Amino acid sequence: MTRISTFHQSQTLLQEMLNSQRKVADAQRQVTTGHVAEFYKDIHQDTTSLTGAKSLLARLEQHGDNNGRIQSRLFSYDQALSGLEAAGTDIKEAVMGAINSSTSLGFDAAIEGAFEAALGFLNSQTNEGYLFAGSKKDTLPVNIDNINDLLTAAEPPTDIFDNNSLKASVRIDEDRSIEVGILADEVGLEIMTALQRIVKWQNGVLPTTAPVPVGPAGPMSTPLTQSDQAFLTGEIANLEKLVRDVATVRGENGLNLKTIEGTQAALGARIDQTKTFISSIEDVDSATAITNLNQMNFALEASYNVLSQINRTSLLNFLR
Numbered sequence: 001m002t003r004i005s006t007f008h009q010s011q012t013l014l015q016e017m018l019n020s021q022r023k024v025a026d027a028q029r030q031v032t033t034g035h036v037a038e039f040y041k042d043i044h045q046d047t048t049s050l051t052g053a054k055s056l057l058a059r060l061e062q063h064g065d066n067n068g069r070i071q072s073r074l075f076s077y078d079q080a081l082s083g084l085e086a087a088g089t090d091i092k093e094a095v096m097g098a099i100n101s102s103t104s105l106g107f108d109a110a111i112e113g114a115f116e117a118a119l120g121f122l123n124s125q126t127n128e129g130y131l132f133a134g135s136k137k138d139t140l141p142v143n144i145d146n147i148n149d150l151l152t153a154a155e156p157p158t159d160i161f162d163n164n165s166l167k168a169s170v171r172i173d174e175d176r177s178i179e180v181g182i183l184a185d186e187v188g189l190e191i192m193t194a195l196q197r198i199v200k201w202q203n204g205v206l207p208t209t210a211p212v213p214v215g216p217a218g219p220m221s222t223p224l225t226q227s228d229q230a231f232l233t234g235e236i237a238n239l240e241k242l243v244r245d246v247a248t249v250r251g252e253n254g255l256n257l258k259t260i261e262g263t264q265a266a267l268g269a270r271i272d273q274t275k276t277f278i279s280s281i282e283d284v285d286s287a288t289a290i291t292n293l294n295q296m297n298f299a300l301e302a303s304y305n306v307l308s309q310i311n312r313t314s315l316l317n318f319l320r
Helices: 007-033 040-101 107-122 147-151 184-202 226-282 286-312 315-319
Strands: 169-171 177-179
Touching: 040 107, 040 169, 040 184, 040 226, 107 147, 107 184, 147 184, 184 226
Parallel strands: none
Antiparallel strands: 169 177
């Protein structure tokens, strides 16, 4: 006599149905979240690579954020240095114009205008504080507000500068750091010395910084005296030098700006590569995930159908 039993078969099909339900749940989660797994334990073979890549990505993105702020500061330096260069050029042109025309008309106004422009640029501010103050971001780097204050300052006027000597050095990527700080006395001492010499002469005082003029000192008259002419002519070499020196500092700042721009481009490429690598480990392809979900649903429905048919099977059906 043949023994007829559907219990074992039913248990096997029930287990297959439960497995199909679990696979459908996993497929639904992948479609919903876009991730291969919910926990690292489910991708344990790639955990080390994934955590290392995420740590690298965080550092790269931090460098990118820092470089963005540095880039903004370098642009501010460039604008201020351009203004200082223009102020130095204005002084030189005022001196040469007075020499060529042998007149002092408009000379004092031009010099005072150049002083106010230079002072404004040296005391430039950003949202981080005073631009040329070193690390003393909340301290005005040049402590005078009137050209006549130069009459009582030291010669050269080093005592009008309150910045410290600390320049900002920043890490721009995984391997490089650059110095980006510029100090007020570093770029402003020459122009303030030139202005001091002129204002002293105009107030009848011989400046003691080189080149020391013979005198007698001014104020200048129209037409210029021989001593006025000699003094102004002696100023031209220093004025040309200060304009060149400011231009040199501006050029160095421009090189730093170019370096930051290149670094930002390289960081962007590395960030994209790292994100792609991370995605290859923890993210699913949407089209593939949807296809898998449809297949899992089809398999689950098939399990339901087969199990339903087995449950309806009985000995009575066999005996008919």
